[in-house]
Amino acid sequence: MAGLSSRPGVLRVGDRVLFEETEHTVVGIEGTAVRLHGDDGRDQVVLLPYMLASDGFALIGSASDPEEFAAVGVLEALPPAAVAEARFWERHVTEVEHGLPCDAAPDSRPRPDYDPARTSLAERERTKADELAVLGRPVGRRTLQRMRARYRAQGLLGLVDRRAMRPSSPTGRADQRVIDAIVRAIGEETDVSTGTRSRLMRRVGQILDDEHGPGAVPMPSRTSLYRLVDQLSVGRHTFAAATTRRQNANRPTGPFTLTMASRPGEQVQIDTTKLDLLAVLDDGTVRRPELTIAVDIATRTICAAVLRPESTKAVDAALLLAKMLVPEPMRPTWPQALAASASRLPHARLMEIDARFEHAAAKPVIVPETIVTDHGTVYLSQTFTAACQRLGISVQLAHPGTPTDKGVVERTFSSINTLFCQYVASYTGRDVSRRGVDPARKAAFSLAELDDLFQEWVIAGWQMRPHDGLVHPFLPGRSLSPNDAYALQVAASGYLPIPLGPSDYIELLPVTWRVINEYGIRIANRTYDASELAAYRRQSSGVAVQRGKWEVHYDPHDLSHIFVRNHRQGGWITAEWTLLPLVARPFSDALWRQARRQVVERGQDGDDQTAIARALDALLRRAERQAESRKIPPPRAGTRNAPEAIPLRTASELDTDDSGDDQDETAPTELAKVIPFGVFDPFSEEDYR
Structure with missing residues (x-):
């Protein structure tokens, strides 16, 4: 069989080709159709693109070895001395072959001893061997013949010393x-x-x-x-x-692939981390709070964010889902520029779905189809999985120890530290080597104030900031913001979010079953009562499985009130803690347990609600005084610590509306007219969250 040519060329009638493991002769060409006559006597007509793309196709010609055209990169990877030696031999081999060295000038004439018109090839070989011996490079005639053959087959690469082409091992000759x-x-x-x-x-x-x-x-x-x-x-x-x-x-062994989503909510990633800053908690201690966020892959929207003072619980993850599925209301201190009506979101269309969008902030409501989480106990709990099942959301667990499975939310945490945390007082840096001197002394924000700052930054900074990962195919070279991406994808995919109603929010809270006594409902030594419960005291709920007890839902981060399901007439009854007027503001379950522990340590009865309420009020007021003592003045314009992008309100600015320590923090001010959002109270969210 003749050599198989690998060089690009022209297919002509009469050429020989290898096709489908059989040699054929090209007997006709019409357009892109080629008529072949096989050596097995079979004729066929095939399309040229199909023939060229088939496995094993080759043009049979006079070319010998495919290595004849060695890539330039192969020579560049060799030692310079080996390449210089090969070029030395190339000059002498080409002079033997053609009478002139390869680098001879165009008008040069062969030397008499190498003129092909006067000498034979054998004579030129003997002359070259004698010449090389005089130069100190004695070689035999057989060696010259082998080098000529290798040069014809492989060009300059054939003259390179094979020892120089062996790949070197980084370990040498080690055992x-x-x-x-x-x-x-x-x-x-x-x-x-x-x-x-x-x-x-x-x-x-x-x-x-x-x-x-x-x-x-x-x-x-x-x-x-x-x-x-x-x-x-x-x-x-x-x-x-x-x-x-x-x-x-932990990196995957295979190639990295992007996490893709073509519509809002197709995939949402959820994760929790500690923020790289300190906050003054309700008990007056200074610690790093935990942040749980949900990020939509298609739009990079931070759908919801929950800031907690301690380890995130399953109920926090369930409440995160509830926050995702209701419009984010405008808070009293937010400028009107952050409203959805002033943004690029399809506000008019959303208003037709839910009237609450009239006073919503510029952040879209995204209903997730699939949620990607890690194997944390929070996301494996019955509370979270039941909430997802109730909402029709599929939960996809990432591989253990593989953060790349939810790389978008991991990268978002890094962006939050860069774009938000470093501009806040008490920023700690990502590790000890980047930490300043005693950042706890600069902790000026309470958890409620820090949450208000962060939620405002999400609306004003993140949702309206162009993202390098959001590019529309019809807008090349232009990065979109999450709100822009949402508006475009809603129009393309026909996405229509249906927010949760007030009762749906309560359904996601933890549940317990209690008896309605004459004095109300008792939960963890706390008594809750409401006038609507009078008709059901000492009566059965009718739920036989629970022995007539009543279904009660509560928020562990706000134990000031509970929600009782009305099994008779439907709906919910809100009952408040009977000693709530004795404390400064709503409180969490962790703070309640701390106050009860202090009461027991003083030798008092741990079941005395009044003693616990007074200890709880003392904790809250001491925490307020410590927070006030940590207040710092706002940074002056032009200072190094001043934010460059979205200005963050300082603690002193947040405190300008307080008239005194005895002022009721729950009382609405005259800043703006506030319209309630069902289960959402903007004042309680701002002050107590």
């Missing part, structure tokens, strides 16, 4: 058993604290002794072993930061 032991020892360093090379050397010795016997494998010298370790640990951060080493080990 393979030593290399295997080093690779194993480096792998064991992934989950342990970072050590030194000397510790690794000792571990390598232990592995060799355990696998091959003591002293059976000689250890390289210290210098050689260190060199091998450096070569084999490239990119693994074996002796660098342990966090980076573990992150690299």
Whole structure:
């Protein structure tokens, strides 16, 4: 069989081709149709694109080896000395072949001893061998013939010393058993604290002794072993930061692929992390709060965010779902520019769905189809899974120890630290090496104030800021904001969100079953009562499975009131704690337990509601006084600490409306007319959240 040509050319009638493992002769060409006559006697007409794309197709011609046209990159990867040696031989080989060296001038004439018109090839070979011997490069005639053949087959690459083309091993000639032991020892360093090379050397010795016997494998010298370790640990951060080493080990082995979604809510990622800043909590302590967010993949919208002072609970994740499915109302201190009516959201269309959008902030309501979470106990709890099931949401768990499965929400946390946290007082930095001197002294914001700042930043900063990951195919080179992406995708996909109603929000709260006594309902030594409960005292709810008890829902972050299902007439009855006037403001379950613990430590009755209420009020007021003492003046314009993008309101600015310590914080002010949002109270959200 003749050589198979790999060079591009022209297909002509009479050419020989290899097609479907059979040699054919081209007997006709019409347009893109080619008529072939096979050596097996079979004729066929095929389309040229199909023939060229078929496996094993080749043009049979006079070209010999496909390596004849060596890529320039192959020569560039060789040592310069080897390439220079090959070019030296190229000059002499081409002079033997054609009478002139390859680099001869166009008008040059061959030397008499190499003129093909006067000498034979054998004579030129003998002359060249004598010439090279005089130059100190003695070679035989057979060697010249082999080099001529290699040059015809492969060009300059054929004259390169084959030893220079062998791939060099980073480990040289080291014993393979030593290399295997080093690779194993480096792998064991992934989950342990970072050590030194000397510790690794000792571990390598232990592995060799355990696998091959003591002293059976000689250890390289210290210098050689260190060199091998450096070569084999490239990119693994074996002796660098342990966090980076573990992150690299968690990377998927396959190629990275983008998480794609074509419409709002198709995939929403949820996660929780501690913010890189400090806040003054309700009990007066200063700690890093936890932030739980839900991010829509298609629009990069932060659908909802919950800021908590301690470990996030399952109810927080369930309430996060509820916040996603109701419009975000405008708060009294927010400028009108943050309203949905002033944004690019399809406000008029949303108003037709739900009247609450009239006074909503510029953040879309996105109903998730699939939620991606990790294996945290919060997201595996019955409370969260039942809430998702009730709302018709599919839960997809990420692979254990694989944060890349929810990379969008992980990257969003990093953006929050960069775009929001670093402009807030008491910013701690992402690690100790980036932390300032005693940032706790600068903790000026309570958790409620910090939540108000963050929610305002989400509307004014994140939702209206162009995102590099949001580009429309018809708007190349222009980044879209999450609100812009939502408006475009709603028009393209026909997306129509249906927000939750007030009763749906209450359904997502934790539930307990209680008896309605003469004095009301008792939960954890707290008594709740309401006038609407008078008709049902000491009566059965009719739920036989619960022995006539009544269904009660409560918010563990606001125990000032509970919601009782009316099993007789339907709907909900709101009952308040009977001693609520004794405390400064609503309180959480954690703060209640702390107050009860203080009462018991003083030797008082732990079931005395009045004593606990007074201890609770003392905790809240002391926390307020400590927060007031930490207030800092707003940064002056032009200072280094002043925000560059969205100005964040300082604690002193938030406090300008307080007339005194005895002022009722729940009383509405004259800042603006506030329209209630069903179960959402803007004043309670601003002050007590």
